Amino acid sequence: MLAQRLHVRFAPHLALVPMALVVLGAYIGGALWTLRTSFTASRTFPSDNFIGAAQYVRLFDNERWLLSLHNLAVYGVAFILACMVIGFLLAVFIDQNVKGEGVLRTVFLYPYAMSFIATGLVWQWLLAPGSGIEGAVRQMGFDGFSFDWIVHQDLVIYTVVIATVWQASGLVMALMLAGLRGIDPEIYKAARLDGIPAWRVYLQIVLPMLGPSVATVFLLLSTAVVKLFDAVVAMTQGGPGIASEVPAKFIMDHLFLRSNIGLASAGAVTLLIPVLALLAPYAYARSRRARLAGGHA
Amino acid sequence: MVTPRYLAAACTWLCAAAFMPGIASAQAAAPRAEVIHWWTSGGESSAVQQVAQAFRNAGGVWVDSAIAGGDQSRAVTINRIIGGNPPTAAQFNTSKQFTDVIEQDMLNDVDLVARAQDWDRILPQPLIDVIKHDGHYYAVPLNIHMQTWFWYSKAAFDKAGIEREPASIDELFAALDKLKAAGLVPLAHGGQSWQENILFSALLANIGGRELYLKVIRDRDQATILSPRFREVLLTFKRMKSYVDAGSPGRNWNDATAMLIAGKAGFQVMGDWAKGEFTNAGQQPGKHYGCIPGLRADTPYLMQGDVFVFPRTDKADAVKAQQLLARVVSQPDLQVTFSKLKGSIPVRQDANAAELDLCAQKGIEIIKDRTRQAGVTEVYLTPDQNGAMQDILTAYWNMDIKVDKVQRSIANALKY
Numbered sequence: 154m155l156a157q158r159l160h161v162r163f164a165p166h167l168a169l170v171p172m173a174l175v176v177l178g179a180y181i182g183g184a185l186w187t188l189r190t191s192f193t194a195s196r197t198f199p200s201d202n203f204i205g206a207a208q209y210v211r212l213f214d215n216e217r218w219l220l221s222l223h224n225l226a227v228y229g230v231a232f233i234l235a236c237m238v239i240g241f242l243l244a245v246f247i248d249q250n251v252k253g254e255g256v257l258r259t260v261f262l263y264p265y266a267m268s269f270i271a272t273g274l275v276w277q278w279l280l281a282p283g284s285g286i287e288g289a290v291r292q293m294g295f296d297g298f299s300f301d302w303i304v305h306q307d308l309v310i311y312t313v314v315i316a317t318v319w320q321a322s323g324l325v326m327a328l329m330l331a332g333l334r335g336i337d338p339e340i341y342k343a344a345r346l347d348g349i350p351a352w353r354v355y356l357q358i359v360l361p362m363l364g365p366s367v368a369t370v371f372l373l374l375s376t377a378v379v380k381l382f383d384a385v386v387a388m389t390q391g392g393p394g395i396a397s398e399v400p401a402k403f404i405m406d407h408l409f410l411r412s413n414i415g416l417a418s419a420g421a422v423t424l425l426i427p428v429l430a431l432l433a434p435y436a437y438a439r440s441r442r443a444r445l446a447g448g449h450a
Numbered sequence: 451m452v453t454p455r456y457l458a459a460a461c462t463w464l465c466a467a468a469f470m471p472g473i474a475s476a477q478a479a480a481p482r483a484e485v486i487h488w489w490t491s492g493g494e495s496s497a498v499q500q501v502a503q504a505f506r507n508a509g510g511v512w513v514d515s516a517i518a519g520g521d522q523s524r525a526v527t528i529n530r531i532i533g534g535n536p537p538t539a540a541q542f543n544t545s546k547q548f549t550d551v552i553e554q555d556m557l558n559d560v561d562l563v564a565r566a567q568d569w570d571r572i573l574p575q576p577l578i579d580v581i582k583h584d585g586h587y588y589a590v591p592l593n594i595h596m597q598t599w600f601w602y603s604k605a606a607f608d609k610a611g612i613e614r615e616p617a618s619i620d621e622l623f624a625a626l627d628k629l630k631a632a633g634l635v636p637l638a639h640g641g642q643s644w645q646e647n648i649l650f651s652a653l654l655a656n657i658g659g660r661e662l663y664l665k666v667i668r669d670r671d672q673a674t675i676l677s678p679r680f681r682e683v684l685l686t687f688k689r690m691k692s693y694v695d696a697g698s699p700g701r702n703w704n705d706a707t708a709m710l711i712a713g714k715a716g717f718q719v720m721g722d723w724a725k726g727e728f729t730n731a732g733q734q735p736g737k738h739y740g741c742i743p744g745l746r747a748d749t750p751y752l753m754q755g756d757v758f759v760f761p762r763t764d765k766a767d768a769v770k771a772q773q774l775l776a777r778v779v780s781q782p783d784l785q786v787t788f789s790k791l792k793g794s795i796p797v798r799q800d801a802n803a804a805e806l807d808l809c810a811q812k813g814i815e816i817i818k819d820r821t822r823q824a825g826v827t828e829v830y831l832t833p834d835q836n837g838a839m840q841d842i843l844t845a846y847w848n849m850d851i852k853v854d855k856v857q858r859s860i861a862n863a864l865k866y
Binding site for chain 1: 521525528532547550551554641642643697699700832833834837838841842844845847848849859862863866
């Protein structure tokens, strides 16, 4: 009797053990190892020669790293904002009972199935000055047209935004659409009876109700921002000059090409801090809300 | 229809097939070498075929592991060494790329071959500096590349009315101006950071001479990096930008060479592998294009090249294969055939140079003078320091940055 009750109680925990081991070993273990390496003078191989915070001092003495962080900030704001707005609008449009909804959904979601490398290469061709978009518009008779952002120092990072937004906004649409479908149709009817214009219904009633969907999308997009790497490699190689470098590329370069895993680890740890800073309040808020909700029940 | 008889026959065949390799390997007592390299382009792969053939002729079995791209190839080699499944031999550049591997005691030395051939005496010093550690040789050099040749198109020179090749920095700029006036692209430049590094090295070597070059790159002397002389080099480097066309960012080096071949551009500063492009286009040195190794009589010859390293192993067969490959690769005749196809020059100075082209012979003549031997930046700097300097130079080339700031940044990057 007791054994059976214990069994029922611990079975779910038992089932979670493999997952917990992976998280502990691969993720937390890996993070701790990286943290340790960032305090050593490791070059091609990990070493035990501890040198304190010297790698961090060197990291923030490095112009390319500082520019990478700046690029990441610019990219992050532009990418998340554009994806959210475009994704939400697409979802709202598709929600108007348009014909061929299935086809449209596939079309918009399709880019997400493509790898970043393929996306990057395609957009590199599209954006290449002389050919691509610029060439096409010129052939249509607009000789003075120029669109050379990809070789432009200050604008090149926005070309990465364009390409990745094209890829990711379909996913945002799918998630938002799922959220929209969960909203009670009675609300629309009531709003229509009250004579509220459609855009206000979406902006002031529906959007706040989509809170959980928006939070999920935000979280997904944020992780995509931090790990931005392949699109940059495929589109610009970090150039022209170092204008479109990003932290993940800095870390990969130093890990594999420049034989400095100490500095790369310091970069990786530095990159982890804002992620934790962003996630910790969010996780706290969620658990607090869950506890409050549980208390009321 | 599958009958038991059919199945039995199939099993017999499968078993026979499974045993075949066993039989074959029992017969093959020949030393077997798995070699990782990144010689994958047309000229390169025919060059490495010569090495493979020479190794087979000496009684070995060559197992080819070509990996496109030097960076990838080196990463694979290092991963396999760490993972405990190293190849018999692997290609690296004659540089500090493998210093860490030596210091971790992960390579077998080649002292036997080195002593037999008296490498201390016959090899150029910059090469010895990177392959010899604590009195032991850890790599076999196969060829020497010179990175900073000034290539020029004779057709473009004729069009611009330039009568003779420039012999000083001032004459170079005069020639560039003439090319510009004639409506040509004066300098065909591939706008990738490593190519900017090459252009900068060329200017440092030609303006500063061997002394300033070594003070900055080898000694990483802070005072010299912050000196007015180095500042002048940086300013001249930036001045070159005004002779480059707008399509340069991101351009590959061979596309830049093609501009010379077509007579559309005057100069290109690039390593001697560019010769392969001219040869493929049916052009000859001295007739269609020219090569200037340096603008001063004492310009250092910036050397680099390819080596084979031999990851540590105790297996007798593998060690035998390594020794055999080391002996084969250091043969002067093979080095000449290899260099002819690859566009480099042999390491062994007793090699017969008569078979090589005009530019290669110029190079061989120059390195006979020990005072003109020097290594490329990678010979003196770790991959990390070299990369950091490259980042700064490419930023300076592409953006508006004050020269004082660049000087400070380089001093900073080379401090570590």
